[in-house]
Amino acid sequence: MDDAALIELHQVTKTYQDGPSAVDEVSFSVRRGEAVAILGPSGSGKSTLLNLVAGLDRPTRGTVTVDGLxxxxxSEAGAAKYRRARIGMVxxxxxxLDDLTVLDNVLLxxxxxxxxxxxxxxRAHQLLETLGIAEHAHAYPGRLSGGERQRAAVARALINRPALLLADEPTGALDTASGREVRDLLTQLNQDGQTVLLVxxxxxxxxxxxxxxxRIVDGRIASDTAAVVPEGAAR
Known part of the structure; x- marks a missing residue:
């Protein structure tokens, strides 16, 4: 594994029963400090790919290495420990959890x-302050807007200082303004050094x-493109 690579997938295939492969011979790596977006239509295999990186699913063939592991x-117990120690999920x-305050959700x-x-x-209070929702620490999630709840979810994902932040459609349930807030938040986190993989x-x-x-199509990588940053622009 490349010393600079945080994630490395090698010839990964995932097949369910007798159907076509949800992920088909995929190989790619993510370097520390990158923010990588996986795009594709419904059923393309992008969520399966995220679940394989998260240890929520196992490949039929191939290897998945994250942070040297x-x-x-x-095992199931080992995968749970890995998720607690090395990744955060949004x-x-x-x-x-609706019956816990925002603070208690973050602390869990x-x-x-x-x-x-x-x-x-x-650490939790620092995160809530940084993410702009400190005043809601003792509120229950049902009293927050969608954007505020997603910020609380990001704080929860970051509480254990994970090497990797995984995000599954993090703006999918948000209105336009809240979605823009979450996009800005993820951008800032990456600029601060957080490695992000999102679908x-x-x-x-x-x-x-x-x-x-x-871009994923029918379980295979169709393209892998670096962002073009205008000269003088910050990332």
Whole structure:
């Protein structure tokens, strides 16, 4: 594995029962500090690819390595530990627990990882402040806007300082203004050094925050294109 690569997939195939391969002989890598958007139509295999990187699914063939760890060979317990320690995940519909406050939602992964409570609370408050929702720390998710809930979900994903942030259609359930806020947030996180891998139908999201765009068609990579940044523009 390339020392600079955080993610490396080698000839990965995923087949369900007797159907066609959801992912078909895919090989690609993501370097530390990149923001890579995976684009493709419904059924193209992009979400399957994200699940393989997350250790939520195993390839039929091939290898998946993340942060030096062979994810494809992990047991269920090992995969759960990997997700707690090395990745953060953001979902389309937030997946916040409605009976917990925003602060307690953010703290949950740290508690599951057994991190010191005082240190975790300090980190959580810092994240909520940075993400602009500190005033909602003791509110319940149902009282927040969609954009605010997604910011809370991002804070939860970052609480354990993951090497990799995975995002599955992070703007898919948001209105235009909230979607723009989340795009700006992901862009800023990447500019601050966070490695991001996201799947999306949102071309504006890919164009605004990705340093590379990978297009998937019928389980295969159709194109892999670096972003063109205008001269003098910040990324």
């Amino acid at each position: 062979r994810v494809d060979g992990l 979902f389309q519909f937030f997946n916040l 992964p740290a508690q599951l990882a057994g991190l010191p409570r005082a240190l975790s609370r300090t 999306t139908h949102d071309l504006a999201l890919a164009q605004s925050c990705a340093t590379r765009t990978v």
